[in-house]
Amino acid sequence: MIIRSGRSGLRSATVMAAVAALVIAGAVTGVVRTTLAEAAAGAMLAATGVEDEGANCAVSLPGSVPATSRLPDPFKKIDGSRITDKSQWTCRREEIKRLAEQYVYGPKPAKPGSVSGTVSSSRITVNVSDQGRSASFSATVQLPGGSGPFPAVVVLGGLGADTSTILGAGVAIINYDPLAVGKEGTARNNKQGAFYTIYGSGSSTGLLAAWSWGSAGSSTSSSSPAAAS
Template structure:
């Protein structure tokens, strides 16, 4: 009999009742491991000890390693689940989190479709700018109440854990999404009319970064649709640094750590030379596998780093393919100038397909898409010196 900690695979993605699947007892995450600098995107199929992955079960070990690395180097730690209580009333859920003698609360609003439910739902960072199909509820999440962009250490997360907590805003927002899911589980569909096994998360710009990170750090989310997240989201640090060096006006790690407090203060040590990182964001996106992930980007805004988000997504798709679920990943880039967070209708079919497959139960919908209209040339060999693996 296999360990209960082993990843469970289905056509639609991950079957989980836990925030994060526990690390198998056969895995050891070496927090003292050192890594050589790598100008290329790091190999997602190598463990810190040099062992190459051979099975899907071993991917659980690599996921634990990547999650540890991203928290240590970039995001800061996501605290474990506190004591959570929740109440539902008049289209609103109020969530109270308690830890160490302190408590804080925030509320989300729910817009339900007509009918009796229970309904699938999308948790939308401060509302959604993507089309939500009929039959899917929208839960509006006030992430900036949980953690402010600026100054650092402000917001209800820090009221609970202290203003000097080392988590940046993005992982604090992810922590808040997990508390929303806790509340939905606790209240049940009788009170909320929400099917907690069919949840998506979305957001645009900084909130797109947030939606991706929330999904990477909570296995209960069936589908992630980050929109125009750019650098710090689906963009790879190494690629965006290279295109900025070549004159493109884009946001790189050095700039981003000197702006809003989305990242841990520790990241400022690594931002000037991200080749020292043992991961990049192709591996952040791979943490969502085998669940659904659709990356929506605007190829017409240089600041978002279109080459970076496209190339990084190609790397993530290779992991999905190695895990036997390449249809569960998509990237769609469409140019619509400087109209940030205003998605063109040409991307609607991809969004609808992913909702249909992962939230509405239409398993035969085609969802594999790798598409860009960007005016650039992508040379995979410049960044990727590893190949799709056959994992048993």
């Protein structure tokens, strides 16, 4: 779960970032290779079972999409036909994902070559390497009283959340700074932050996708024994 930030630049983007997380989540997984961390990664990808499971689906994107005042039918394929069986959903989901990447978020990068990290009761650090480039980012952790493991919420930007109520309910807080992963206010050809250090300052992947990529790594790590103790 992503809590709305108090930063003006993030307020209007929170819902979109949450949607992006659903579309793109799983870009960074397996930071801590323990049974609990693997279970957390599995929970993150429960909607699809595996990351990028629709990669082999043949998807032909249209050059443009028609304007409409109504929500589109999620079961209507790009070619106009409708899916009629649950087994067809994988490829229909891939169509929706690629449309979102094409017209809203920019492309989701493939699984990075290497992901490692450290987790303590107060901080999560994620290290990512891919094709000769590396970057790190971190999130702070606040634990409630009592013995773990604890459920956790991700606070986007570190501000605006009722932390006392969350902690009082026995829920941990992961304070994730998305601007360390993708900085606002930079030129399109000079994007900055951990994501763009790896994938290039001119990457066509937008901030919402980059923030979700980082959020996936931060939340996966939170279920390690160190964070639960």
